[in-house]
Amino acid sequence: MTALSPATLRLEQIKIALAGRELLAVDATIAPGEVLTVMGPSGSGKSTLLAYIAGFLEREFSASGGVWLGEHNLLNLPAEQRGIGLLFQDPLLFPHLSVGGNLRFGLPRHSNDKHQVTHALEQIGLAGFAERDPATLSGGQKARVALMRLLLSKPRAVLLDEPFSKLDTALRQEMRSLVFSQLREAGLPALLVTHDHADADAAGGPIIELG
Numbered sequence: 001m002t003a004l005s006p007a008t009l010r011l012e013q014i015k016i017a018l019a020g021r022e023l024l025a026v027d028a029t030i031a032p033g034e035v036l037t038v039m040g041p042s043g044s045g046k047s048t049l050l051a052y053i054a055g056f057l058e059r060e061f062s063a064s065g066g067v068w069l070g071e072h073n074l075l076n077l078p079a080e081q082r083g084i085g086l087l088f089q090d091p092l093l094f095p096h097l098s099v100g101g102n103l104r105f106g107l108p109r110h111s112n113d114k115h116q117v118t119h120a121l122e123q124i125g126l127a128g129f130a131e132r133d134p135a136t137l138s139g140g141q142k143a144r145v146a147l148m149r150l151l152l153s154k155p156r157a158v159l160l161d162e163p164f165s166k167l168d169t170a171l172r173q174e175m176r177s178l179v180f181s182q183l184r185e186a187g188l189p190a191l192l193v194t195h196d197h198a199d200a201d202a203a204g205g206p207i208i209e210l211g
């Protein structure tokens with residue numbers, strides 16, 4: 001499979017309202033490998049913005065504005081065709097699949113998956129973990145598997161909704177550097193929702209405040 005060239009994520013004059021009242025207005029451009037951090041108080045619309053970009057905004061909201069990935073208007077595509085990878089607070093690994101099975105989930109059908117899974121596990125310091133049950137992993141190990149599963153699915157942009165908030169301080173720093181270095185290396189534009197200024201500092205990109 002040919003790799004897609006890195007693309008810019010453009011959020012063009014997005015406005016979202018709830019019950020007729022404007023909740024948020026955002027206009028931003030995120031370059032390949034750049035992370036835009038979205039901060040703001042609880043209820044200011046951070047997760048709502050991600051839902052609009054990803055394509056699963058609830059009907060209660062009304063929205064206008066463009067979402068462009070390179071030359072593609074994502075609003076014309078259903079969520080599953082937008083090429084957007086999501087990472088949440090909870091790693092959400094499939095409990096009925098092994099660690100390797102979780103990683104294989106996003107891979108194209110006929111790829112050389114054994115080699116890719118072995119290499120991916122080495123990259124996240126979990127060599128030899130392919131047959132393990134995810135329930136036997138620590139929180140930090142699960143978070144690394146979730147990140148690698150996301151990257152293997154070859155997204156074209158990534159949305160991160162408080163991905164470090166459940167990790168303890170030491171793990172949090174480790175995951176921050178892993179996530180941000182991998183996103184930079186892959187040249188992916190990303191949005192990071194967080195309440196933690198240290199996350200924004202580590203992301204190193206621009207910051208917008210909602211609310």
Ligand SMILES: Nc1ncnc2c1ncn2[C@@H]1O[C@H](COP(=O)(O)OP(=O)(O)OP(=O)(O)O)[C@@H](O)[C@H]1O
Pocket residue numbers: 018023040041042043044045046047048049058060
């Ligand atoms: N399905 C829904 N129906 C109606 N209102 C909703 C729905 N989902 C969220 N809201 C409201 O929309 C507003 C924005 O919610 P959102 O979850 O985007 O905030 P947030 O900034 O992500 O908050 P937090 O930091 O607490 O996660 C809030 O006032 C919330 O109550």
